[in-house]
Amino acid sequence: MAKILPFKAVKPTRDKVSLVASRSYQSYTQAEREARLDYNPFSFLHIVNPGYKYAKEISGEARYQLVKNRYLEFKEDAVFKKDDASSFYIYKVVDRDKQVFNGIVAAASVEDYQNDIIKKHEDTIVSREVIFKDYLKTVGFNAEPVLLTYPDNKAINTIINEIQEQRAEFEFTTTYRDTHYLWQIDNQKHIKTISNAFANMPTLYIADGHHRSASSQLLCKELKTENKNHKGNEAYNFFMSFLIPESQLRIHEFNRLVKDLNGYTKEEFLIQLDTIYRIENRGIMPYKPSKSHHFSMYLDGEFYSLYLRKTHYKFKTSLEELDAQLLYQTVLKPILGITDLRNDNRIDYLSGKKDIVNLKSKIDSGEFKVGFGMVPATIEQMKQIADDGLKMPPKSTYIEPKLRSGVTIYEF
Known part of the structure; x- marks a missing residue:
């Protein structure tokens, strides 16, 4: 029922991932942003805040194009490299309170979103959807996954535990004292098992990222119209997601x-x-x-x-x-x-x-x-409201984990 695909992620090199990874732009104070931009040339903030290079505030389409330019420069300078094989990615976060979050980074289906297989519990603002859709169309990538949650699944947990016995491809600790780990899954047997496990799930739920997923839907609709040879398997038919079992989701008020x-x-x-x-x-x-x-x-x-x-x-x-x-x-x-x-x-x-x-x-x-x-609201409340086709008021939940931007990037 739920369609989850592996993809070829663009990732920082192992030696630079801790320097590249950043929190969401809005979560930094101005002083924090300026310090990182002044002293860390590899921060993903240089990509999402490209006007800093010119000491000028830039907005709209001009900013979107500069974001794309900075991103391409990071690729040209080999800060980023695209994987050779389509893969799932296990992402683990251990926060400063020793809470552990384990999930899978994958491509989720826009069609599932449209058909309410991926369920929503929050309203979105149309103007914000359009702005972010225009941004995505210009830059051509997702750098921050939508957080989806699913019922705990034995087959998926078994693979996660098995893979995590190996050394992680990435392991870095942030100034927030959260430690992040990433493993690549390109084994076809594991990929098939994970895909089948999600295919047997009737629904997934958006925990965080309603505007990002809504914007991806708008983008898919627009690009589908423009593409005379649209087949349905193009990258724009999917959006990057981080899928985490319900038992590990943390909801704050x-x-x-x-x-x-x-x-x-x-x-x-x-x-x-x-x-x-x-x-x-x-x-x-x-x-x-x-x-x-x-x-x-x-x-x-x-x-x-x-x-x-x-x-x-x-x-x-x-x-x-x-x-x-x-x-x-x-x-x-x-x-x-x-x-x-x-x-x-x-x-x-x-x-x-x-x-x-x-x-x-x-x-x-x-x-x-x-x-x-x-x-805090409970996961049961969140799911029931979504199942009933209702929408929570804004800022009803503050949900963890929060992943870093720029660790895995999905291109379309």
Whole structure:
């Protein structure tokens, strides 16, 4: 059912992979980006930020073409080399907390995405899809895989364990103290076993990368129209993915930060909340909720616990049971007047992987007025919402692992 293909990855040479690999561009502060660009000529950031060479901000098609130019230069300088054989790739991450993530880098099918074999749980913004589609069409490669998850599978696990008894092709540790490993699988027997295992899976789920996969679909549609000899096996019919078993996926929450109380005083706001929630003042001691439908709130130097009054609120769908949606329907929209979670500049999001003290400091600084914390969504919730054809609010999940860009590249 699910079609997963091996491909000939473009990879850094073993001696340069640690220098090439980078986090997503947006995750760096300006100072971090500039330091890497100034002192590391091999960083993948030089490819995705090509205007730095000219000390100029460049956008649109001009930037896309420069990205392609920098990429070709890396290939010409033998920083990158394309594999001779179509392969799957085992990618392993051990983070600083000793969490281990094992998965397979492969090419996933756009057709499966279109036919809902690859299921989605988040909405995408059409304008962003188009922008990234145009980017992909010009540069001609994927450098950051879409994260897909699948039910744990004995046959796949056996091959992963067997391959990992050998020395990894890549092994490098980042400044985040995560250690990354990569093994190439070009053995035809292993490739067939892995392909068949996925072919027997009725569905896969997008964990992270909804815009990347949606943009790949748009690109495929456009290139298919332009190609009079389209056959369906062209590289643009697929997109690079990192497939990880459900048991190894880690889901964190995104906490909410709001800049004002929508004209209410503190007391008036608490009275509004009291209709739907039991409220307890927890004082200055940091408080994090431990159950679904419970929230923490930080307001005016104090923490509060909010417990949903279930007699006043009935769930009708799997989406309504999701805490991110519940907070939106009961607090953010009706009380604080935030209707557009994607575009309202009064709200911001903070990864729950960071300590609750980070939320407190954001509010104490005066940048925000109130903050809300929640427990993470579960993989079961994510799958059920996708199965029901529903979509989570933006920033409902912060999902790990996060791979480095530029370690494996898929060309089309």
